[in-house]
Amino acid sequence: MSKEIHSHRKDEHLSLALKYWKEGRNHSEFSSALRLVPNGLPEISTEEVDLSLTLFGHQFEFPFYIEAMTGGSKMGNRINLELAEIAASQKLAMAVGSQSIALKYPELAEGFRQVRQHNPQGFIFANIGAGHSLENAQKAVEMLSADALEIHINTGQELVMKDSEGDRSFYWLENINGIAENLGVPVVVKEVGFGMSQKMFKQLSQTAxxxxxxxGKGGTNFAWIERERGQTTLNLDHYGFTGPESLVEARLAKNNKPLIATGAVSSSMDILAAQLFGASLVSSAGYVLSVLKDEGSQALDELFSQWKDELVKLYTLVGARQFNDLSQVEFIYNQSLRHFLEERKDKQIIL
Ligand SMILES: Cc1cc2nc3c(=O)[nH]c(=O)nc-3n(C[C@H](O)[C@H](O)[C@H](O)COP(=O)(O)O)c2cc1C
Incomplete structure (x- = not known):
């Protein structure tokens, strides 16, 4: 694929993701999947709440961050710069979009490097696909002086792309493990909106x-985006598990790796709900993009301040002074999640 076609594809993803959110195709899955048990006598003050948590050897002041989207095209670099400035001022972590394009065309690396220049102290995730070599993983991390690496797995998306664009072979586990064992910074494996199953957690438990x-499914849907790009007639819009379903799967699989939740996160209640379902950190991509493009960077900055303020209030409401207290919070699954649990609870997973 030429540089121009690759850049153009990144821009199409941006504009179609925006269209997807503008048309209201997203479903807020986290906050609607549970009901909090009333706790009108929490015996706690908002001043006692501390939202920070330690993960990957780093203290995150807030449990949410800006998830991977873009970089490598003019439009993508501009968006990344705006996001990097907001991440720096709000003390939020941030992931860049796939750096494949800059690994292939090193002259495009500068656009990614600027993310670090605008946010020198922040926690930044580098990002590559699961087929890349350890050497490329090292280059991606070096490009940004990144604190961690995200490896995205996007099988559903690759398969709905044309033969000339999409991967067709998915032997990834050994490669992922090799990178995780040798990279020297924490590696996070991430789905891009189709969710995860018990089998996947068991597979990943055997890696480093x-x-x-x-x-999780419910937010940006790359099966829809690729169809809109005219890549396919194959409809995978209904394929996958939502964020809450995926986190239930993690519990059923006795997952013991730290979890991050993405998928239609668009409110402070979504963040709390995702943490109650077992995620440590929570991130958001499509909604962040839609606020940035529709309302501007100041509005996005204000939104993050609002989420922080509301999250302190929500922790107070459930009686949690800090992240570890959330495991004591009572809540009830909604009907569809109860049904899901019934269907999935006795699965025998043989690898
Ligand atoms: C425009 C756009 C581009 C994306 N590009 C990448 C990417 O390059 N690498 C990646 O790991 N995820 C990418 N994603 C996926 C997101 O990181 C996230 O996993 C997915 O959008 C689900 O989260 P959401 O519902 O909050 O959008 C992209 C998302 C959007 C909206």
Whole structure:
């Protein structure tokens, strides 16, 4: 694929993701999947709440961050710069989009490097696909002086792309493990919006990855985006597990890797709900993009301040002074999640 076609594809992803969110195709899965048990006597003050948590050897002041989207095209670099500035001012972590394009065309690396220049102290995730070599993983991390690496797995998306664009072979586990064992910074394996199953958690438990991002269904849907790009007639819109379903799967699989939740996160209640379902960190991509493009960078900055403020109130409501207290919080699954649990609870997973 030529540089121009690759850049153009990144821009199409941006504009179609925006269209997807503008048309309201997203479903807020996290907050609607549970009901909090009333706790009107929490015996706690908002001043006692501390939202920070330690993960990957780093103290995250807030449990949410800006998830991977772009870089490598003019439009993508501009968006990344705006996001990097907001991440720096809000003290939020941030992931860049896939650096494949800059590994192939090193002259495009500068656009990614600027993310670090605009956010020198921040926690930044590098990002590559699961087929890349250890050498490329090292280059991607070096490009940004990244604190961690995300390896995305996007089988559903690759298969709905044309033969000339999409991968057709998916022997990834050994490669992922090799990178995780040797890279020297934490490696997170992330889905991009189709969610994860018990089998996947068991597979990943046998690797050296430091964390798993369940990338649940309900937000940005790359099966839809690729269809809109005219890549396919194959409809995978209904394929996958939502964020809450994926986190239930993690529990059923007795997953013991730290979890990150993405997938239609668009409110402070979504963040709390994802943490109650077992995620440590929570991230958001499509919604962040839609606020940035529709309302501007100041509005996005204000949104993050609002989420922090609301999350302190929500922790107070459930009686949690800190992240570890969330495991004591009572809540009830909604009907469809109860049904899901019934269907999935006795699965025998043989690898
Ligand atoms: C425009 C756009 C581009 C994306 N590009 C990447 C990418 O390059 N690498 C990656 O790991 N994920 C990528 N993603 C996936 C997101 O990181 C995230 O997993 C997915 O969008 C689900 O989260 P959401 O519902 O909050 O959008 C992209 C998402 C969007 C919206």
């Amino acid at each position: 990855v430091a964390g798993i991002n369940i990338g």
